[in-house]
Amino acid sequence: MNKSKGMRTETLFKIFIVVALIGLAISILIPVAWVFLASIKENKEFYSNPWALPEGFYFQNFIEAFQEAQMGSYLLNSVIVTALALVFLLVVALPAAYVLSRFKFTGSRFLNSFVKAGLFINVSYIAVPIFLMLLGWDSGIRTLLDEGLFLNNRVVLALIYASTALPFTIFLLSSYFETLPSDFEEAAGIDGAGYFRTMFSVMLPMAAPSITIVILFNFLLFWNEYILALTLMPGDHKTLPVGLLNLLAAERAAVNYGPMYAGMVIVMLPTLILYIIVQKRLTQGMTVGGVKG
Amino acid sequence: MSKKMSRNIFITVCISPAIILFTLFMVVPTFEVFRMSLYNWGGLSNTKEFVGLDNFKILWNDMNFIQSFQNSILLIVLVAIITLVLAVFFAAILTKEKIVGTNFFRIVFYIPNILSIVVIAGIFSAVYDPKSGLLNSVFDVLSIDGLKQMWLGNHDIVIYSVAGALVWQAIGYYMVMYMSSMASIPASYYEAASLEGAGKLKQFTSITLPLIWNNIRTTLTFYIISTINLSFLLVKAMTGGGPDGSTEVFLSYMYAQAYGNSTYGYGMAIGVVVFTFSFVLAAIVSRITKRDVLEY
Numbered sequence: 241m242n243k244s245k246g247m248r249t250e251t252l253f254k255i256f257i258v259v260a261l262i263g264l265a266i267s268i269l270i271p272v273a274w275v276f277l278a279s280i281k282e283n284k285e286f287y288s289n290p291w292a293l294p295e296g297f298y299f300q301n302f303i304e305a306f307q308e309a310q311m312g313s314y315l316l317n318s319v320i321v322t323a324l325a326l327v328f329l330l331v332v333a334l335p336a337a338y339v340l341s342r343f344k345f346t347g348s349r350f351l352n353s354f355v356k357a358g359l360f361i362n363v364s365y366i367a368v369p370i371f372l373m374l375l376g377w378d379s380g381i382r383t384l385l386d387e388g389l390f391l392n393n394r395v396v397l398a399l400i401y402a403s404t405a406l407p408f409t410i411f412l413l414s415s416y417f418e419t420l421p422s423d424f425e426e427a428a429g430i431d432g433a434g435y436f437r438t439m440f441s442v443m444l445p446m447a448a449p450s451i452t453i454v455i456l457f458n459f460l461l462f463w464n465e466y467i468l469a470l471t472l473m474p475g476d477h478k479t480l481p482v483g484l485l486n487l488l489a490a491e492r493a494a495v496n497y498g499p500m501y502a503g504m505v506i507v508m509l510p511t512l513i514l515y516i517i518v519q520k521r522l523t524q525g526m527t528v529g530g531v532k533g
Numbered sequence: 534m535s536k537k538m539s540r541n542i543f544i545t546v547c548i549s550p551a552i553i554l555f556t557l558f559m560v561v562p563t564f565e566v567f568r569m570s571l572y573n574w575g576g577l578s579n580t581k582e583f584v585g586l587d588n589f590k591i592l593w594n595d596m597n598f599i600q601s602f603q604n605s606i607l608l609i610v611l612v613a614i615i616t617l618v619l620a621v622f623f624a625a626i627l628t629k630e631k632i633v634g635t636n637f638f639r640i641v642f643y644i645p646n647i648l649s650i651v652v653i654a655g656i657f658s659a660v661y662d663p664k665s666g667l668l669n670s671v672f673d674v675l676s677i678d679g680l681k682q683m684w685l686g687n688h689d690i691v692i693y694s695v696a697g698a699l700v701w702q703a704i705g706y707y708m709v710m711y712m713s714s715m716a717s718i719p720a721s722y723y724e725a726a727s728l729e730g731a732g733k734l735k736q737f738t739s740i741t742l743p744l745i746w747n748n749i750r751t752t753l754t755f756y757i758i759s760t761i762n763l764s765f766l767l768v769k770a771m772t773g774g775g776p777d778g779s780t781e782v783f784l785s786y787m788y789a790q791a792y793g794n795s796t797y798g799y800g801m802a803i804g805v806v807v808f809t810f811s812f813v814l815a816a817i818v819s820r821i822t823k824r825d826v827l828e829y
Binding site: 354 | 539540541543544546547548550551552554555557558559560561562563565566569619622623626630632637638640641642643644645647648649650651652654655656657658659660665666667670674701704705733758762765766769770771784787788791792797800801804807808812
């Protein structure tokens with residue numbers, strides 16, 4: 241008797257967790273799928289049943305988003321800023337992380353804590369002071385050049401993105417470099433390689449797995465960032481999320497849903513594709529490791 | 534060139550760019566936040582005048598700030614508790630129970646974390662839309678009109694709508710964190726417990742929970758800091774603080790004062806208060822959740 245009762249609660253529990261899992265999965269997948277479907281609907285379809293599937297593939301939404309809402313040029317800006325920021329970040333962070341984690345010198349402990357303290361600084365707090373700083377530099381340079389240089393500049397924005405990502409990236413790379421044995425450096429030193437050669441041809445290649453993680457993580461960060469882009473780029477060179485922000489605001493004023501959903505798809509599609517690829521690679525990596533034992 | 538000299542050159546070349554950029558674009562602006570909070574600066578005049586702690590005195594009586602304070606506290610508490618419970622629950626299921634498609638659920642639950650907060654704002658504007666929104670049309674189909682709401686238009690519920698979006702966004706991230714610490718608990722503990730006749734709930738409360746407690750404590754700090762930040766980013770994109778300031782949060786009010794209103798000094802004073810508050814709160818929470826660390 242007792243046993244069958246145990247079995248029953250077991251079954252009930254099983255049903256409960258399956259329902260919970262499917263419920264959460266649906267609550268995530270349906271809204272995302274809804275955005276994709278809505279992006280190819282014609283405007284009049286938004287006034288009929290919201291659950292109806294699109295009547296056809298109404299590509300006009302994307303054309304409108306790309307041309308009238310300038311999402312095309314914003315896409316280009318986002319690509320430029322994200323790519324530049326990743327390059328800046330790796331060029332600056334890799335040598336710094338390597339030296340900070342593997343060299344003892346006067347002040348090395350202080351510099352380590354100094355950079356680590358940056359983990360607590362949030363971009364949202366310092367967006368306005370950075371804006372004022374660039375504004376000040378611009379008004380200084382205007383007396384010489386007749387025009388501003390630092391605000392509305394994609395290269396400067398990329399540099400600032402890279403700077404704000406430094407603490408986390410150096411923290412992550414340092415903790416990897418710390419795990420490597422010092423044999424490699426000693427061997428390279430005996431072979432006559434200098435410090436720079438040792439770093440570039442021995443140590444940095446070994447950090448490839450960590451570098452991949454750094455690139456993936458910061459790509460998402462830079463691609464999705466909007467508060468710095470909004471604050472520092474009041475002019476034409478807006479990035480995608482800021483462009484989408486304008487589309488959201490415009491949709492609230494004049495009801496034109498299609499291009500707004502198209503804009504959302506343009507912003508999230510690259511991250512979703514990347515995520516799906518990475519997931520596959522992660523699972524493959526796990527099986528390879530398993531075979532090796 | 535001596536060996537020592539070339540070593541020093543190498544070290545300097547490698548770390549200088551990072552230290553300079555970090556100092557210029559993070560440390561200096563942070564100090565600026567604190568310094569500017571002591572000035573009356575902004576508006577149209579653009580003159581700086583040292584006023585000491587005057588900005589903070591004004592802040593004390595600013596009803597809009599008080600409201601943003603209340604909203605932020607409510608969001609932090611709600612989001613932290615609901616996310617914590619759900620994330621631990623789903624992490625425990627996905628690590629302990631033998632379910633088909635564990636990998637699929639893990640991948641799906643993490644999706645919101647890779648989306649831009651602007652996209653999330655757009656998604657939830659669509660979900661909460663009073664006429665054609667997902668939520669109200671679900672209630673329509675189920676014909677329970679009583680639950681239909683102006684999710685983003687009603688003063689009394691809009692803050693809960695914002696909390697819902699924040700929880701939706703956060704579950705996957707924290708779940709993955711808890712999963713990794715649960716995975717490192719040896720299976721033999723659970724085997725021994727189940728031989729002793731301990732049920733699933735008992736196993737969870739006396740094995741899983743104590744052993745991941747330190748991880749939970751760390752994430753409590755994350756909840757505080759990230760809710761303050763993300764609520765700002767979400768509210769700014771989704772509701773703009775409205776209707777009538779009922780979704781105004783800490784940093785959205787700061788941003789509105791500093792950037793929208795150009796009263797930089799006052800805005801930065803808000804920043805200082807929020808910054809200090811978040812650290813004090815994190816310290817208190819970390820203090821009262823301190824338990825003896827269990828080793829395994």
